[in-house]
Amino acid sequence: MRRPAVTPLHRRGFLRGAAAGLGTAAGLGTAAAADVADRAPLTAVPFHGKHQAAVLTPPARATVLAALDVTAADRAELADLLRTLTRRARFLTDGGMPPPAGITAPPPDSGILGPRVPGEDAVRITLSAGASLFDDRYGLAPHAPRLLRTMPAFPDDDLDPAWCHGDLALQLCADNTDTVLHALRDLTRHTRGGMQIRWRLDGFTGPPRPTGTPRNLFGFKDGIANPDVRDARLMRRLVWTDTGGSHLVVRLIRMHVEFWDRVTLAEQERMLGRSRDTGAPLDGDHETDTPRYAHDPTGEVIPLDSHIRLAAPRTPDTDGQQLLRRSYSYDRGVDAGGNLDMGLLFCCYQRDPERQFAAVQKRLAGEPLADYVTPFGGGYFFTLPGVRDGADWYGRALLEGVSGP
C-alpha cells in the first residue's frame, strides 16, 4: 500500500519528509449542501437582469474560458469596448438574424450556426474583470472592487505567467462546441482593436456516467456538493456581492492521469473521500448522502486528510466558506514528456475569495491529492453586475462613476 491507512502522510510527502505542499485542487469534490437537481436543464436564460445569469446556470457541455488584456488607449475606448461586448453578447444570447451587409462588407456572421443564430441552446456569457484592469491606465484604481486581488501563488502551484491573470475573463458556455466557438469568433471579431486574448482554455463536461453528477478525468464525480442555486438567500450570502456582482476564481489544474491510473482504487478513494463508482462519501451509499464526520472523529472511514473532508469539514465555522463550483475538464494534447496534458478548468464563484476559496485552499495544504495535480495558471476576477436593460452595458456603473484621467 502506498499510503499507510491512517497516517496523513502520502507517498511523496513521506519520501520528502514533511515538506509537503500546500493548497491544490479545491475543485475535486468540495463543499456542502448536495444538489443534483442543480443540473436540471434550464430553458431560456435572459440576458438582462441584476446579475449575469450564467453564473448560476449548471455547467454546460462545452466552455471556452478566455482571459483578455484590454488594449484600448483610454477610458473612452474602454467604455466603447464594453458597450460593444454588451451589444454582441445580447445578440448572441437572444439569437436572431445577422443583419445583411450587402456588397459593403464580408458576411457579418461566421455562419457556423447556420443563417440564423439560434436562441435555443444559445451561448451563456459571463464577463469578469481582473485586478490589472484597475491599474493606472484607465483611472479605475479608486473604483476597484474592495475584495479583488491578484491571484497569489499557493505553495504547491507551479504557475506559468503566460497562463495567469488578465484584465478581463470571458466565459462562454453552451451544450455544443460550435456554439461557444461561434460566440468566441463573434466577440473577438467585433473587439479586435480593444482587447487581445492573453490565454484561453477550452473545457467540457461529460454526461452523467451512468447517472448523477458528471465525472472528472480522475474518474470521480466532481461538484456533487454545491450550494442550492435556487435558494436566493443562500446565493446572496455565498455568491453575490452587494452590487450584484460576484468573484470568480479560475484555476488551471493539470491532472497527472498516467500517475493517477497507477494508483490502487482504495488509495484513490481514500484521497478523495468518496467511492469512485457511486460518488457516495465513504460512509454512505449515495452521492447525495451527507458525510457524518462526527461519527468518525479519527478518520477511520473518511480519512482526515481526504479531499472532501479538508475542503468542507461541515462545521459551523466553515459554513460560510462554501463555493459555487462551475468546473470543467480540459484536454490540450500532449506534454513535452509524452504524457497526456489534461486536467481541470476549475471555476468557482463566491462573494469573498479570501474568506471562501483561499480559506478552503489553505486547508487543503498538504492533502495527499496534491501529488497528482499541478495548478499552472488561472486568476482572480470580479464578475461584473448584470446588464439591467437595453440601455445598460457591462461595467457602466464602474466607468460612469469615475472622473479620472
Add this chain to the structure above:
Amino acid sequence: MPGSGPSPRSPRASAVCGALLGAGALALALWAYGSPDRGPAPPAAPPADPLPRTAVEVSPGACGRGWSRPRPGLQAFALHNTSGTAAEVRLQDARSGAVYGETEDVAPGTTRVLRARLGKGTYAFVCLHDDADAVTGPTVRIAEGGGSGPAAVPVTSRDLIPPALDYQRRIARRLDDLVARTAALRTAVDSGDRAAARRTWLAAHLAYARMGAAYGAFGAAADAVDRTTAGLPGGVHDRHFTGFHRIEYGLWHDTDAPGLRHAAHRLAADVRTLRETWRHTRMDPADLGRRAHEILEDTERFELTGRTDYGSGTGLATARANLDGTDEALDRLRPLLRTRYPGLPALDRSLARTRHTLDRQRRGGTWPPPARLPRARRERLAADIGDALERLASVAAVCDVRRAA
C-alpha cells in the same frame, strides 16, 4: 511576405470556388426535382430563416416579377431563375443605383435567397444574365419603415482601370529602385563584408515589402524572390530555396559563402526578370482592392508570428514597410471609397495608429524581433493590426469588380 501559393482570392482560387458552387447548385437542383430540366417550379425547401419571404422571378423578360406586396424591414427574397442562362441578381435603390444585396450565379432552374433590410424608399431588382444586357425590373416603392441596410454603388472595371494603371506605374518605378538595391546587395555579398551586406539586404527587402500590393500579380516570379521554405522538402538547404529569405538565412547564419553568393546573384537576376514581366503584364484592376486588404493579412500571419524570420529579426521593419504598401494601394482607391465606404475615416485612423505603434517599437535605428516584444506591446500591435484588417476587409468587398448594370 512569401509569394508561395495562390492568394486566397487569386483568380485561380475563385475559379475553383465557382466550379464547386456550381456543382453544389446542380446537386441541389437534382435533389430538389430529379433532373435540372424537368418539371415546373420546385417544391419550396424549408426556409433556413424565419424571415418574411417573397418569391421573385429571374429572367430577361420578367426580372423582379412577384414582388407585389412590398414591406419594410429585414426580409428574404427567393430568387428563382426561370431562364436558360445563369444570372447575377442585384437589389438596388431605384434612384441612386446603390446595391443592397446581390446574388451571383443563380443557375437556370435554381432558387437562391437574398436577404436585405429595406426602409422607406424605391427599389428594383436587376438581372444580369450571362452574355446579355442588364435588365431592370419594376420599381417597387416602400412607403414607410426604418432605416435600410448598408448599400453601395457597384465598382466596375471602368472605375478601377485608371487607379490600377496609376498603381502599375508606381510599382514600375519601385521596381527600378529594387533592381538597383538587389544589384547593390549582390555586390555587398561578393565583397564578403557581412555587416554591409546585412544593411544592404534589409534596405532591399524593405523596398520589396513596400510594394507588397503587387506580389499576387507577379506570380511565379515573386515566388523566387520572396518565398519561404514552405513546400520545400530540404528546408533551408533545399536548392529551390531562393530569394530574400535564402540570403537572409545565409547572412545571419554561418553558411557556405559560395551558396550565399549564388543566391544573391540569382535574386538580382530574378528581380530584373520581375521588372521585365511587370512591363508586359497588365494588372487585373480587381487586384487593387484585394491587395489593399491582403498585404496586412500577410503581415499578421507571417511577420507578427516570426514565420518569415530567417535570422534577421526584422519582421517589424517589414510590417512597417507593408503598411506603406497598404497605403499605396489604398490611396489609389480613395476616390472610389469616399462615396461608398462610410468607415473610411475610421480606417484611416486605425492605420495611423498602427503606424504610430510600429514606429514606437524602433529603438536606436533597430527593430526588436516580434517574439521579443514584451507582452503588452505585442498585444497592442496585434490589436492595431487586427483592427485595421477588420476595416480593410470592407475595402476589398466594396472594390470587388462588378458588372456595369
